[in-house]
Amino acid sequence: xxxxxxxxxxxxxxxKKFYDNVLGALGWPAGHEFRPGTVFYSHNGAAFGxxxxxxxxxxxxxxxxxxxxxxxxxxxxxxxxxxxxxxxxTCEGQPGKRPGAPGNAYGAYLRDPTGNKICTFCxxxxxx
Numbered sequence: 001x002x003x004x005x006x007x008x009x010x011x012x013x014x015x016k017k018f019y020d021n022v023l024g025a026l027g028w029p030a031g032h033e034f035r036p037g038t039v040f041y042s043h044n045g046a047a048f049g050x051x052x053x054x055x056x057x058x059x060x061x062x063x064x065x066x067x068x069x070x071x072x073x074x075x076x077x078x079x080x081x082x083x084x085x086x087x088x089x090t091c092e093g094q095p096g097k098r099p100g101a102p103g104n105a106y107g108a109y110l111r112d113p114t115g116n117k118i119c120t121f122c123x124x125x126x127x128x
Contacts, residue, residue, distance in 0.1 A: 004047035005067055007116040008059025012037055014113050015050040018087045022110065025079035026071055026120060061115035071122040074106050080120045081108035088113040
């Protein structure tokens, strides 16, 4: 459905550090410079980028926008959230079960250093 997802960053080095750690917690390799001011991540056919806006204006976050990443299990969700908080992110929802989500979902939400809202979810085994 998508070729990639891209978010703006006010500070690309800070953004790379944040995403290297939160995506690393989900098993993604570290990002690589795609062009000056833009870092890309690739994993299992998915691509995600962070960088300075090409129009030269200040990076802002999408009001109402959220980008969700797949986690394999609770441990990855917890590690993603902890890595985000340790690397300049802020909590938008502690790790835990999400009764309003489909299935038996367990997830966590963060804001990156620029304010972009991201989350990760896994499906728990029945009864957990």
